[in-house]
Amino acid sequence: MSDPAPESSPASASRPEQSATGRLPASPGDLPPPEQAAPGISRRRPATSNLSVAQSGALRRLGLAPAGFVLGTVVMQVVSSAGYGTMAGGYGAFGTTGPSRAAARYPCAHMMGYGADHWGYNIEDTAYAASLSYGYETAVTRLRDEARTLGAHGVVGIELTVGDLVGGYASWTFRATGTAVVLADGPPPGEPFTTGITGQHLERLIALGYAPATLVTAVGAMYVQPNCRTRGDFTVPGPVDQIPHAIGAARDRARSALHQAATAHGDGVVDTRWSDRRSPAFGEGWIQTAVAIGTVVRRFDTDRTPAAPRPVVPLRP
Amino acid sequence: MTGPTRSTSPTPDDSTPGSSTPGGPTRSTAPTPGGNGAGGAPTSDPSPSPSPSVSSDPTLGAPEIPLDPHAMAQRMRAALAVRHRPPAHSAQVFASDLTVGDLVLLDEVGYQPVDLVSGAGSASWNPQMASNQGGGDAWAWALTAAITSARSAVDRELRARSADGVVAMQLHLDRHPGNLLTCTMLGTAIRAQDPAVTSADAGHAGASHQGARHGHSSRSAHSRAAGPFNTTLSARDFHLLVRAGYHPAGITVGAAVVGFASRSVAQGMGLSRENMELSDQTGALYAAREQAMSRMDAEAKALDADGVVAVTFSERPSHSMMVHAVEILVVGTAIRRGKDGHQSLHPAMQLSLDDPDPNVFLRG
Numbered sequence: 001m002s003d004p005a006p007e008s009s010p011a012s013a014s015r016p017e018q019s020a021t022g023r024l025p026a027s028p029g030d031l032p033p034p035e036q037a038a039p040g041i042s043r044r045r046p047a048t049s050n051l052s053v054a055q056s057g058a059l060r061r062l063g064l065a066p067a068g069f070v071l072g073t074v075v076m077q078v079v080s081s082a083g084y085g086t087m088a089g090g091y092g093a094f095g096t097t098g099p100s101r102a103a104a105r106y107p108c109a110h111m112m113g114y115g116a117d118h119w120g121y122n123i124e125d126t127a128y129a130a131s132l133s134y135g136y137e138t139a140v141t142r143l144r145d146e147a148r149t150l151g152a153h154g155v156v157g158i159e160l161t162v163g164d165l166v167g168g169y170a171s172w173t174f175r176a177t178g179t180a181v182v183l184a185d186g187p188p189p190g191e192p193f194t195t196g197i198t199g200q201h202l203e204r205l206i207a208l209g210y211a212p213a214t215l216v217t218a219v220g221a222m223y224v225q226p227n228c229r230t231r232g233d234f235t236v237p238g239p240v241d242q243i244p245h246a247i248g249a250a251r252d253r254a255r256s257a258l259h260q261a262a263t264a265h266g267d268g269v270v271d272t273r274w275s276d277r278r279s280p281a282f283g284e285g286w287i288q289t290a291v292a293i294g295t296v297v298r299r300f301d302t303d304r305t306p307a308a309p310r311p312v313v314p315l316r317p
Numbered sequence: 318m319t320g321p322t323r324s325t326s327p328t329p330d331d332s333t334p335g336s337s338t339p340g341g342p343t344r345s346t347a348p349t350p351g352g353n354g355a356g357g358a359p360t361s362d363p364s365p366s367p368s369p370s371v372s373s374d375p376t377l378g379a380p381e382i383p384l385d386p387h388a389m390a391q392r393m394r395a396a397l398a399v400r401h402r403p404p405a406h407s408a409q410v411f412a413s414d415l416t417v418g419d420l421v422l423l424d425e426v427g428y429q430p431v432d433l434v435s436g437a438g439s440a441s442w443n444p445q446m447a448s449n450q451g452g453g454d455a456w457a458w459a460l461t462a463a464i465t466s467a468r469s470a471v472d473r474e475l476r477a478r479s480a481d482g483v484v485a486m487q488l489h490l491d492r493h494p495g496n497l498l499t500c501t502m503l504g505t506a507i508r509a510q511d512p513a514v515t516s517a518d519a520g521h522a523g524a525s526h527q528g529a530r531h532g533h534s535s536r537s538a539h540s541r542a543a544g545p546f547n548t549t550l551s552a553r554d555f556h557l558l559v560r561a562g563y564h565p566a567g568i569t570v571g572a573a574v575v576g577f578a579s580r581s582v583a584q585g586m587g588l589s590r591e592n593m594e595l596s597d598q599t600g601a602l603y604a605a606r607e608q609a610m611s612r613m614d615a616e617a618k619a620l621d622a623d624g625v626v627a628v629t630f631s632e633r634p635s636h637s638m639m640v641h642a643v644e645i646l647v648v649g650t651a652i653r654r655g656k657d658g659h660q661s662l663h664p665a666m667q668l669s670l671d672d673p674d675p676n677v678f679l680r681g
Binding site: 061062064154184186187190193202205206208209210212213230231232235237238239241243244247251252255259262264265266267268272273276292300304305306309310312314 | 388662
């Protein structure tokens with residue numbers, strides 16, 4: 001068998017990496033053992049994360065390295081103030097003698113004095129809002145506990161989900177996931193910060209001079225028992241007040257909770273993911289919910305690194 | 318964002334910065350705009366950026382400003398350290414649903430968030446009344462009323478907070494049941510950082526050097542006396558609009574419902590054998606469109622606007638044995654031009670060397 005090709009170095013047969021010039025190793029025996037092929041491989045245990053490559057790169061530019069993928073879960077029995085306990089609880093579903101003074105009442109547009117489907121009211125559903133708040137907050141607390149045991153300075157990219165994982169009526173699974181991060185040569189880790197922000201967005205937040213403080217979950221819920229006009233009864237068309245009032249009241253509650261959290265922990269709230277939901281309840285009634293999940297931030301530096309964004313038109317095929 | 322880029326060729330003409338000199342900290346990594354562009358450019362730059370054309374915006378000639386990792390790690394340390402100090406517990410906290418990118422873009426044109434503002438409006442109508450010509454007015458009225466009352470609610474909240482306007486407003490229309498429309502609006506109220514440059518009486522554009530780095534001439538297009546503006550434009554689009562010398566005035570709406578009668582019961586049930594145009598329905602479409610557009614036009618004129626942008630156009634038929642109608646709804650943002658007119662941005666062309674998304678070819 002002739003020599004495949006002359007090599008510049010006489011020891012080339014035992015230096016397969018020189019075949020990077022294009023020649024394949026002549027036989028499997030020519031392949032370098034793993035330690036030689038990549039001498040830098042570390043033997044320490046790698047950290048898990050749910051960061052994308054770009055996010056990981058941005059965090060590393062901030063000096064942050066992932067400490068581990070962290071998770072917090074809780075299964076809750078969600079209750080409503082205006083649910084099954086309505087009759088016993090004193091709100092009253094029937095007639096005009098129903099809800100307490102705390103409810104906003106919407107009389108029948110036909111000027112009829114009777115009939116539960118003609119009279120309506122809105123009342124705050126404090127139990128429902130408390131169930132949701134407790135579920136979200138407990139999930140985040142457990143996630144933060146995991147991060148603390150990892151010695152993390154904070155948790156980024158937190159996603160909160162609610163699902164029907166376990167099954168059963170009104171039992172919801174609240175789940176929080178995120179990546180715990182550690183600042184290299186940082187101060188001793190205390191209480192980790194929590195935020196839904198991650199990657200390049202966190203980089204830009206720091207450049208703006210804001211520090212993430214804590215994730216905040218704000219919930220507002222109103223039980224709506226619609227009157228005839230609110231049901232869309234076309235014999236009495238016109239402006240409908242009950243729906244905007246319910247939406248406004250639920251949103252107001254959530255917004256106040258955001259303000260309270262901002263006042264207690266920082267200077268403002270950013271990156272708020274907001275959702276308004278209508279959950280069907282008794283008969284034609286529903287629970288109007290507003291849920292806001294945001295990050296409280298604190299200003300640590302008034303000097304901002306300018307961004308100077310440039311408009312660019314991409315030439316795509 | 319892979320690293321610093323430098324323009325390796327000098328700009329063809331000396332682009333003198335206009336009266337709007339950017340404020341803020343000096344950028345030590347950039348060559349002086351308008352000066353000798355080759356002065357600060359290293360010859361061994363592996364990834365030269367295309368040199369942008371002449372423009373009046375000085376930052377367009379400057380290369381991308383990198384975030385220095387060492388400085389950023391220092392800032393991260395300071396960000397962690399601040400948590401050991403007790404918070405101010407001030408009453409002036411802000412709440413917003415802005416992303417960090419939105420915050421940066423608004424900051425660059427001189428606006429800061431104030432609070433979340435919300436509005437909702439709801440109205441119902443009798444759909445049977447749309448079965449003859451002109452009977453759609455109650456329906457169109459209900460659409461407009463729901464959106465207008467949501468808009469007024471937002472306006473009240475803006476005035477209560479002394480905000481200049483609201484940007485990136487989410488506007489949802491919910492038709493449940495079919496003859497009841499609920500309009501909800503939610504957005505972040507913003508305020509200009511330097512009040513002097515917002516008033517139209519403040520004088521020449523570019524009066525402030527402490528304020529935004531961009532968008533000075535659009536300030537003349539918005540006066541606090543005219544009332545707060547609202548828009549569904551995203552923070553990114555708002556940033557571009559303001560840099561181009563315009564300012565949003567408000568959301569404008571035009572709704573029209575035109576009913577038409579079938580020629581015969583047979584035609585109404587689709588039993589006609591002839592291949593013919595259904596001219597009543599075509600006519601109804603044209604009429605509805607004209608009415609909707611002219612109503613939106615009237616709202617824009619009332620706002621003293623120069624144009625309407627970002628218009629969404631929705632057309633909704635309603636057919637049953639009794640009711641034949643077309644509903645057309647147009648919603649847009651009215652804008653005003655600043656006294657310096659249109660400011661060209663001269664966007665740079667960019668060609669990515671990455672493989673395009675496979676969907677690009679599938680979409681055609």
